[in-house]
Amino acid sequence: MAKRTITEMSYERAKKNLKNNRETIKKLEDAGVLFINPESCYVEEGVKIGKGTVVEQNVMLQGATEIGENCVIGMGSKLIDTKIGDGCDFLSVVSVDAKIGNNVLAGPFSYIRPGTVIADDVKVGDFVEVKNAVIGEGTKIPHLIYVGDSDVGKNVNFGCGSITVNYDGKKKYRCKIGDNCFIGCNTSLVAPVEIKAGAYTAAGSTITDEVPEKNLAIARARQVNKSGWKDKRED
Known part of the structure; x- marks a missing residue:
């Protein structure tokens, strides 16, 4: 029997990932999360999203990411191992290994890097980078x-x-x-x-x-x- 090529194995893996992604998104939708265009999003198994949150198109959610209730995760956002509270609005944000409070407004085009802790009611605006920083409430x-x-x-x-x-x-x-x-x-x-x-x-x-x-x-x-x-x- 001929060995499978790397291309064939990659294709099979991609099909499996796509199936798992669809199942993960369906479970979140059944729990009250709204995906504007689910086919364009990638959500890893284990990601948690609260009821009433809206996920726009072209969003990637990976690792141990947790998102609270009534948030908006805007188009083009990528969140990895990030914990977000309730009522946050993220537009085209990249966040890695960060902890974020409630009612935080971020983006467009913000980069929140590892070790960052952001309190409630903070604004992180356009073309802002925050790294390994603790940001107090209302800043x-x-x-x-x-x-x-x-x-x-x-x-x-x-x-x-x-x-x-x-x-x-x-x-x-x-x-x-x-x-x-x-x-x-x-x-x-x-x-x-x-x-x-x-x-x-x-x-x-x-x-x-x-x-x-x-x-x-x-x-x-x-x-x-x-x-x-x-x-x-x-x-």
Whole structure:
């Protein structure tokens, strides 16, 4: 008897996976989960989804992923070993080995990396990456932001383009940001550094030292306008 080719074995495995996937999705549908286009989704056996949750097209749910009730898992999302609470709205989110609370809004195009713990009522916006960080309740990380290796308090607001600078080429360090802080646009927080509760950082600052409670930190060069510079340059 001739040996089966790799192509033949792969085809048989794919057929088995497809059958298992259909059965898994059918069980979830019977339990009250709505799949907009079940044929386009891949859900591994063992994934748990609560009643009233909507799963849009082209979604992959893998590993020990658990999703609460009344969530929306939007088109293009991929969740691996991720636990999500109730009432969350994810749009085109990739999340790996993360724990996420209730009523969290994420995406589009957010990347939630391993070791991240996100509390209730947090926003993780478009083109945001969060890695190995603890994010407090009500914090807003709206767009174009990197938060890595950080402990962030409650009701913190990150301005567009702000980042935590966690790696010096040899070792990674953590940032600590207290409750009710405001991180101005394009702020770089150079770890290890602590921003105490209620503190502000001015837009464009590079913060390397502790910011005391309720202080405003400004760490940028003072603007200088050179009169007539263009005409002199062109002479």
